[in-house]
Amino acid sequence: MDLKVKLIEHTPNPEKVIASAAKLCYSAVGIDEIEENLQGEKATKFLNMLMSYGHESPIEHVSFTFAVEGVSRSLTHQLVRHRLASYSQQSQRYVKLSQFQYIVPPEIKKDEEAKKIYIEAMENSQEAYNKLADILKNKHIKNGMNSPAAEKKAIEDARYVFPNACETKIMLTMNARSLVNFFKHRCCNRAQWEIRALANEMLKQVKEVAPVLFKYSGPSCLDGVCPEGKMTCGKKDEVRKMYLGV
Numbered sequence: 001m002d003l004k005v006k007l008i009e010h011t012p013n014p015e016k017v018i019a020s021a022a023k024l025c026y027s028a029v030g031i032d033e034i035e036e037n038l039q040g041e042k043a044t045k046f047l048n049m050l051m052s053y054g055h056e057s058p059i060e061h062v063s064f065t066f067a068v069e070g071v072s073r074s075l076t077h078q079l080v081r082h083r084l085a086s087y088s089q090q091s092q093r094y095v096k097l098s099q100f101q102y103i104v105p106p107e108i109k110k111d112e113e114a115k116k117i118y119i120e121a122m123e124n125s126q127e128a129y130n131k132l133a134d135i136l137k138n139k140h141i142k143n144g145m146n147s148p149a150a151e152k153k154a155i156e157d158a159r160y161v162f163p164n165a166c167e168t169k170i171m172l173t174m175n176a177r178s179l180v181n182f183f184k185h186r187c188c189n190r191a192q193w194e195i196r197a198l199a200n201e202m203l204k205q206v207k208e209v210a211p212v213l214f215k216y217s218g219p220s221c222l223d224g225v226c227p228e229g230k231m232t233c234g235k236k237d238e239v240r241k242m243y244l245g246v
Contacts, residue, residue: 001101001167003070003197007205011062014176014210019046021058047212059176059213064206067171068198072103074164075194084178090169092159096133096151100126101167106193118165125161132158179206180217187243188219189233218243 011017020034023046050058080087102122108114136154141147174182179202185191186199207214216222221239226232233239240246 001070001103003194003201004068005198005201005205006067007064007202007209008067008171009065010206010209011064014062014064015043015047015213017062018050018058018176018213019043021061022046022050022055025055025058044212051216056177056180059180060178061175062210062213063173063175064179065171065173066202066205067169069167069169070103071168071170071198072164072194073162073166073168074103075192075198076168076170077164078192078195079170079172079198082174082178082182084174086173088171092162092166093156094152096155097126097129097159097162097166100129100162102163102165103167103194104165121163122165125163128161129158132161176210176213180214183214183217184220187217188221188228189235189239190228190231216244 016035019042023029024031024034026046026049050056076087076089100122104115104118108118133151133154136157137147137150140150140153145153183199183203186195187203188196191199203214203217207217219239220227221232221236222243226236
């Protein structure tokens with residue numbers, strides 16, 4: 001199943017909101033004048049000033065909400081480590097997966113023997129889930145539960161046989177500062193392929209609505225120095241050209 005990412009909502013006029021916050025910090029204006037002359041070049045000037053000063057708190061005033069599907073549970077385990085965000089994920093407790101979808105890593109997909117073993121493992125997981133769900137549901141019904149309650153309780157336990165490859169859907173909201181941090185870590189070549197693909201697609205979409213704000217966003221090495229030390233990918237110049245065009 002292919003990755004699908006959609007920016008479904010964001011703070012209206014995000015760059016103007018941030019520029020207003022910056023103007024409040026660096027000038028004597030009151031709230032009645034805060035939005036005056038903050039169009040075009042004026043807003044860009046304030047945003048560029050913020051980035052050059054390393055003053056990131058004003059960019060927390062805007063947020064972006066994404067709907068994501070076609071990703072694995074392995075990815076979402078990594079994603080939720082970014083704590084300054086809000087998440088809503090499809091529940092395996094409430095949604096019975098009569099035929100679960102799964103993500104196939106590219107390296108496995110390219111090798112026929114590996115792919116065969118992998119698919120067999122997925123099919124075995126589905127078979128075990130179905131059998132466990134039926135056994136447990138019948139047991140709970142015999143113990144006096146009605147059918148819907150028995151099924152819910154059954155799949156709560158049956159889901160434990162599902163692998164990390166199991167496809168899931170998730171909605172997430174991050175403020176711009178958290179997003180910039182997310183891109184630094186997950187656009188990096190050392191991030192796992194799946195979450196890197198997600199991060200790159202998210203970055204592409206936020207640049208369409210806030211190009212100045214995210215102009216220099218991407219992996220940490222865009223600042224000039226790779227923080228990975230001996231574990232660097234060694235492709236800093238290539239990466240900088242990809243994200244900055246230089």
